[in-house]
Amino acid sequence: MAMFKKLLKQLNRDKVRRGDEYEIELSSKMSITVETIQNIVGESDDVIQREIKIGHKIPATLFYIESLCDRLTLEEYVLKPLLHLPAKDAPAVITDRFITSLQEEILTLAEIRVLDSIDNAILQFMSGKTLMVIDGLKRLIILNTIGYEDRAIEEPESEVVIRGPRDGLNENLKTNMMLLRRKIRDPNLTIQVGSLGRRGKRPFAICYMKGIANEQLVEEVRYRISCVDTDDVPATGSLEEYIQDDVLSPFPQLFHTERPDNCVRGLLNGNVIILLEGTPFALMAPVTFHQLLISSEDFYERWLLATLIRILRYAASFIALFLPALYIAMNSFHQGMIPTTLALSIAGSREGVPFPSFVEALIMEATFELLREAGIRLPRHVGQTIGVVGGLIIGEAAVRAGIVSPIMVIVVALTAISNFAIPGFTVAISFRMLRFALMVAAAIFGLYGVIIAYIAINIHLVGLRSMGSYYLSPFSPYSLQGIKDSIIRLPLNVLRRRKAEPRTLDDWREPRK
Amino acid sequence: MTPPNRFQKTDPFQIRGVEMAISLIAVILGTGILYLPRELASDLNTPDGWITIILNGLLVMLVVFLYVRLQKHFPGQNLLQIIENQSWGKWPGQVLRGLYIIYFILALAFILRITTVVLQIYLLLQTPTIITGSIILLTTAYAVSKGTQGVIHLNIMFAPISIAFFIIIFAFNFPDAHFQEILPILGEGIGPVFKGFKHTPLVFLGVEIIFFFMAWMKSREVRALPLNVSIGFITLFNVALTLLGYSIFGFQISKSITFPSIELAKELEIPGAFFERIESLVITLWMMSIFNTISTFHLLAVQNIREQFLPRGNTAWITSGVTFIIFMLAFIFPSISEAFLFGGVIMFLEVSLIILSLVCGYLARWTASMHNDRKT
Numbered sequence: 001m002a003m004f005k006k007l008l009k010q011l012n013r014d015k016v017r018r019g020d021e022y023e024i025e026l027s028s029k030m031s032i033t034v035e036t037i038q039n040i041v042g043e044s045d046d047v048i049q050r051e052i053k054i055g056h057k058i059p060a061t062l063f064y065i066e067s068l069c070d071r072l073t074l075e076e077y078v079l080k081p082l083l084h085l086p087a088k089d090a091p092a093v094i095t096d097r098f099i100t101s102l103q104e105e106i107l108t109l110a111e112i113r114v115l116d117s118i119d120n121a122i123l124q125f126m127s128g129k130t131l132m133v134i135d136g137l138k139r140l141i142i143l144n145t146i147g148y149e150d151r152a153i154e155e156p157e158s159e160v161v162i163r164g165p166r167d168g169l170n171e172n173l174k175t176n177m178m179l180l181r182r183k184i185r186d187p188n189l190t191i192q193v194g195s196l197g198r199r200g201k202r203p204f205a206i207c208y209m210k211g212i213a214n215e216q217l218v219e220e221v222r223y224r225i226s227c228v229d230t231d232d233v234p235a236t237g238s239l240e241e242y243i244q245d246d247v248l249s250p251f252p253q254l255f256h257t258e259r260p261d262n263c264v265r266g267l268l269n270g271n272v273i274i275l276l277e278g279t280p281f282a283l284m285a286p287v288t289f290h291q292l293l294i295s296s297e298d299f300y301e302r303w304l305l306a307t308l309i310r311i312l313r314y315a316a317s318f319i320a321l322f323l324p325a326l327y328i329a330m331n332s333f334h335q336g337m338i339p340t341t342l343a344l345s346i347a348g349s350r351e352g353v354p355f356p357s358f359v360e361a362l363i364m365e366a367t368f369e370l371l372r373e374a375g376i377r378l379p380r381h382v383g384q385t386i387g388v389v390g391g392l393i394i395g396e397a398a399v400r401a402g403i404v405s406p407i408m409v410i411v412v413a414l415t416a417i418s419n420f421a422i423p424g425f426t427v428a429i430s431f432r433m434l435r436f437a438l439m440v441a442a443a444i445f446g447l448y449g450v451i452i453a454y455i456a457i458n459i460h461l462v463g464l465r466s467m468g469s470y471y472l473s474p475f476s477p478y479s480l481q482g483i484k485d486s487i488i489r490l491p492l493n494v495l496r497r498r499k500a501e502p503r504t505l506d507d508w509r510e511p512r513k
Numbered sequence: 514m515t516p517p518n519r520f521q522k523t524d525p526f527q528i529r530g531v532e533m534a535i536s537l538i539a540v541i542l543g544t545g546i547l548y549l550p551r552e553l554a555s556d557l558n559t560p561d562g563w564i565t566i567i568l569n570g571l572l573v574m575l576v577v578f579l580y581v582r583l584q585k586h587f588p589g590q591n592l593l594q595i596i597e598n599q600s601w602g603k604w605p606g607q608v609l610r611g612l613y614i615i616y617f618i619l620a621l622a623f624i625l626r627i628t629t630v631v632l633q634i635y636l637l638l639q640t641p642t643i644i645t646g647s648i649i650l651l652t653t654a655y656a657v658s659k660g661t662q663g664v665i666h667l668n669i670m671f672a673p674i675s676i677a678f679f680i681i682i683f684a685f686n687f688p689d690a691h692f693q694e695i696l697p698i699l700g701e702g703i704g705p706v707f708k709g710f711k712h713t714p715l716v717f718l719g720v721e722i723i724f725f726f727m728a729w730m731k732s733r734e735v736r737a738l739p740l741n742v743s744i745g746f747i748t749l750f751n752v753a754l755t756l757l758g759y760s761i762f763g764f765q766i767s768k769s770i771t772f773p774s775i776e777l778a779k780e781l782e783i784p785g786a787f788f789e790r791i792e793s794l795v796i797t798l799w800m801m802s803i804f805n806t807i808s809t810f811h812l813l814a815v816q817n818i819r820e821q822f823l824p825r826g827n828t829a830w831i832t833s834g835v836t837f838i839i840f841m842l843a844f845i846f847p848s849i850s851e852a853f854l855f856g857g858v859i860m861f862l863e864v865s866l867i868i869l870s871l872v873c874g875y876l877a878r879w880t881a882s883m884h885n886d887r888k889t
Contacts, residue, residue, distance in 0.1 A: 445645075448632060448645065452649070452652055455801065456655060458667060459652070459667060462662070462666040463658075463663050472670065475670060476532075476669040478532050478535065478669050
């Protein structure tokens with residue numbers, strides 16, 4: 001709520017619309033209040049002004065936004081009771097008692113509020129609620145008549161699982177909160193709503209489990225979000241950039257997910273979830289490097305399979321990061337490492353290639369990145385064709401033309417496949433970027449360059465924090481409990497404690513024996 | 514736009530007992546490979562050097578045990594602070610700190626020079642050692658910028674990799690070993706074993722870090738056992754390395770190979786494996802271990818200089834200054850054999866510093882207890 005108050009303060013300080021000269025004034029005379037509201041929002045054509053007489057007697061004006069308001073609700077639960085009110089029930093002079101009876105006896109709407117300030121009311125009006133001005137009342141009445149079209153709950157495309165729930169978050173904050181509430185029916189699940197952006201005023205929600213999440217962490221998240229002061233925050237990706245710890249780092253310091261089950265796992269682990277209106281991606285804070293390589297499916301499969309798949313995933317990350325660099329290093333510096341027969345065949349296949357292996361690798365990697373970017377932009381069906389054309393035909397043609405060697409095509413393809421096997425999209429991107437840095441290091445210093453680059457990445461990672469949590473936990477700082485659920489996943493009945501990061505108020509998942 | 518991280522204040526960094534033990538392995542393990550078993554073979558003239566290593570390991574365990582007993586009385590203080598906090602301790606403490614600074618910088622220069630030579634022989638034949646050396650130093654300077662927490666965490670990250678390096682060497686060399694080379698055990702009596710002490714303390718170069726890092730530990734986690742398990746582990750690995758070196762190359766040849774342990778890696782043949790000559794890969798793994806040693810020493814040198822000369826104020830330039838001095842010193846030696854001779858000086862400094870520190874430390878404990886008695 002602190003956030004909300006801060007915004008309102010700004011609203012009061014600045015003029016709501018710059019360049020206009022008008023007074024924000026709440027008067028008991030309806031005409032003055034109506035004029036004020038017209039001054040603020042009257043220029044828009046979708047703002048509808050409807051004048052009625054409550055109980056055939058008291059003049060009142062309703063303002064609503066056509067596109068955001070549910071017309072049926074308005075007609076059935078607001079207009080009908082008000083217009084059909086018997087004249088004897090309507091007093092000549094508006095009293096507080098009448099307003100109370102309006103709320104308690106007359107209107108059948110779920111949410112009605114009586115507000116004292118125009119700023120506050122306008123903020124809610126802009127989200128689709130109906131604003132009622134009654135003659136003789138120096139207050140405003142807000143009626144919740146929000147209703148607009150929404151996307152259905154669909155399976156998230158960026159995080160597909162075979163075995164597991166298929167629901168995904170969508171663009172509506174309320175739906176997302178519902179999805180979380182339906183999975184955790186614990187009164188300790190706390191959802192706090194605020195609004196973000198000077199102009200956008202998007203609602204966002206901070207969700208955490210009271211009694212598990214560290215109060216300091218929640219306070220930190222709240223503080224950082226309240227520091228964001230900009231026109232609009234269009235997506236959680238933008239929010240991430242404002243609130244992350246290290247802007248220069250190539251690694252994501254907050255976790256993106258479209259899956260409510262991932263959010264629930266985070267909540268029960270003591271993380272804080274940030275939901276934002278208008279984006280299906282939730283942010284989870286804090287995150288550690290190893291959590292980025294975890295898929296929710298790991299907990300739905302049996303532990304042996306999950307462990308093997310995790311090891312496979314770590315191997316994939318290794319390949320995605322190092323393979324081209326290792327190829328360059330071995331080809332240009334340490335030919336002795338390659339078995340003789342293979343070395344001969346590599347040399348044979350590279351015979352017609354005019355470039356050093358670094359340039360060759362750079363060409364192929366850049367081509368691949370290009371294909372990938374093009375594949376995302378193109379319509380879905382054409383995109384597949386581009387994949388085939390790019391992957392098979394261009395690769396084959398490039399080999400035939402003598403621009404690259406066939407082994408390079410294998411290296412690039414293997415790297416690409418491994419990159420796709422990483423479940424976290426954001427960490428896959430950091431690997432993509434670092435791969436090029438490693439390739440340059442390998443081209444200059446061979447294996448020595450690769451290892452120095454690897455050490456430098458590690459130095460960066462030990463210094464990195466995500467909302468105050470160590471990024472490399474559970475390996476450093478070392479935690480045996482954490483390692484049980486990192487590269488391996490032991491059976492669930494062994495994982496009796498929560499993860500090492502973030503620190504929680506209650507470390508145990510199961511009652512301590 | 515990023516708000517300041519307010520967590521650090523409320524969440525102070527602490528080293529756990531296990532982490533300290535792993536850190537010891539990471540720092541000490543990598544250096545042994547530089548002189549074993551060549552120096553031992555030429556010092557002893559009998560293949561009994563491994564007994565010297567075991568004896569030396571026991572002595573180091575004693576040092577650790579004594580220091581831990583001392584540390585228990587002064588939680589949250591490092592050795593030099595313990596001494597300096599005594600009424601008599603200001604000057605001795607500062608002298609000791611000055612000696613430690615000199616020792617760290619010299620040891621760094623020495624290790625750096627030998628590392629670059631190894632790199633030139635086995636990894637990058639044509640790149641000048643000055644370049645490879647300066648890259649390592651720049652990387653460690655970056656690590657130093659992350660402070661104690663960063664360096665300790667790096668040690669924990671890389672320790673499993675350095676252990677893997679040793680296990681690879683042992684596992685794949687074992688079938689080719691001829692263990693009759695190490696016989697007869699104690700063929701010339703117990704006498705030669707003690708000659709080995711001329712070089713074996715270098716194997717445990719880096720044990721001094723506990724004097725500085727244990728101040729970061731919770732007082733209830735200050736225990737000698739995990740640390741001594743690490744020392745035992747290191748001793749065991751170095752003994753195995755020596756024995757393997759003798760039994761693969763033969764005792765006489767071990768004397769003349771510059772880096773026998775790395776030659777062991779060269780002998781590796783993994784049956785059916787993809788890679789043929791694995792030594793460059795093994796050297797890269799060893800690089801991490803030596804990086805741990807260098808970065809930890811670098812950090813301690815920088816921290817001690819800061820504490821000695823500039824307890825307050827902007828001290829960011831100290832790291833670069835220290836880096837430059839180490840770099841100059843490392844490449845002053847005209848040749849590697851002179852660098853190896855220099856190892857003797859470092860070893861002398863190491864041993865005398867450890868003894869001096871323990872004596873001063875226990876003196877401090879004695880005066881502190883006298884003081885407390887008088888108060889009560």
